[in-house]
Amino acid sequence: MPTENINKVAVIGAGTMGAQISMVCALAGYSVVLQDVSADSLENGKGILEEQMMKRVKKGRLTSEKVSEAFNLIQFTTSLEDLKEVDFVVEAIVEKLDIKRDLFAKLDQITPKHAILATNSSTIVSSKLADATNRPEQVCNVHFFNPALVMELVEVVRGPHTSTETAETAMEFVKSINKYPVLLNKEISGFVANRILGKLMDEAVYLLENGIASHEDIDIVCKKALNHPIGPFALMDLTGLDVNYLVRMQRYQESGDERDKPSKIVKEKVEKGELGRKTGKGFYTYENTPAKV
Ligand SMILES: NC(=O)c1ccc[n+]([C@@H]2O[C@H](COP(=O)([O-])OP(=O)(O)OC[C@H]3O[C@@H](n4cnc5c(N)ncnc54)[C@H](O)[C@@H]3O)[C@@H](O)[C@H]2O)c1
Incomplete structure (x- = not known):
């Protein structure tokens, strides 16, 4: 899928990583659905982003117009039903395999057939999640670093199930959000x-x-x-x-x-x-x- 066809991104989990990843995508111009099971986490994530963005405006790194534009692009929601039109998903929920597998099975049902499902997990390789879906070739790791708003590098990890097209699209997507992607051709715990x-x-x-x-x-x-x-x-x-x-x-x-x-x-x-x-x-x-x- 060429990145021109990625219009809407979903980030799942509004914690330390997810909230910032959603803002990185919005600042790059993507419409973003930021979903979390907890309304408190969403509220908290939004508050932290507001603080961080205000600091950047004060330092002259961003204009307040750019920041409000980005916030307008983010939909904060607790409902997975809002993911019906997304093209690329970055999962950043709690680091527990069974919960992630359950989510990937749901994402497979809800998101359009062409959507890529990526995990930001630091330790779980995507082959442990891919078989919870009917689209293993569209599943990969896209590993950001903390704090995601600042750290430039993103590791894109290809599992044996990941198609070349998915790996290439994930690499292009990472570039399109102004990050520097590195491709790992094989899965390995802990990445590079x-x-x-x-x-x-x-x-x-x-x-x-x-x-x-x-x-x-x-x-x-x-x-x-x-x-x-x-x-x-x-x-x-x-x-x-x-x-x-x-x-x-x-x-x-x-x-x-x-x-x-x-x-x-x-x-x-x-x-x-x-x-x-x-x-x-x-x-x-x-x-x-x-x-x-
Ligand atoms: N914290 C880091 O430094 C770091 C760095 C790189 C990658 N990661 C990875 O990113 C992921 C998230 O880490 P974090 O530190 O942001 O965690 P966190 O605990 O700060 O946030 C996790 C969020 O996920 C939400 N959540 C839990 N289950 C959910 C579900 N089923 N659906 C939707 N939302 C759900 C929680 O409410 C919480 O808001 C993990 O996989 C972790 O390995 C973390």
Whole structure:
């Protein structure tokens, strides 16, 4: 399907990712249906977008006309029935396979036959969802990064079921919303960016656990020697040590490989409730202002 034929986009889930993805699409001129089962999530997502857009207007990055145009293009709804005319769907709901499969089966019934159904999941490859539909060749991963309004890269992942036409359309669609797509020709858990990041974090934890250097110094090395904008420990604090723990547990359950288990230090911190910025303590301690690292 050429991107000229994509007029209406649906984003499912108005949480951290979905709300911003809907605005990215609207700013690029698409009509968007942003659907969520929770009216509160929609309200909250809209409020956050309004704040973020206001900041951009104040900084002169966007005009208030452009912002109101974009908001006018977004339909906020709790009803899947509003997806009857959409051409491209980005699913960004809770990271639970059974709930996503149930949604994909419904999307297959409700959306037009030509519509592409893409998932923004960080860990679930689309072959786990494709067979819940009657159009597996039109299912793929389209993985945005947080915050989606800012981060330029999007990983488009082709499963064995995904047609070349779908992969090409997804790539073109990502370009049309002013993002930079990269195509992964085969499915792999974690995709590219998070796999590389995972290895970096593993090595950082190894160096810490073996007493080679403190977490502060390992972060400083990554920033000053490798030019990373943030060190691995500060980043774990930012994303949440519980997230790191759960991702590793899921990987361990899939592989059965002891090396995939969460590290000792992360496990200890999670057990103590030291989850990072969200609890005020992780590798660093946070008061009102973020720790300088
Ligand atoms: N948070 C991140 O940094 C990040 C980055 C990239 C990808 N992702 C992926 O994006 C997806 C969403 O993550 P998030 O962080 O935005 O989650 P979130 O918890 O912030 O939002 C999920 C939203 O989905 C809604 N929802 C739940 N079930 C639904 C259903 N059946 N139909 C419609 N809406 C439903 C919830 O009400 C909630 O508003 C996940 O698959 C995650 O792996 C997250």
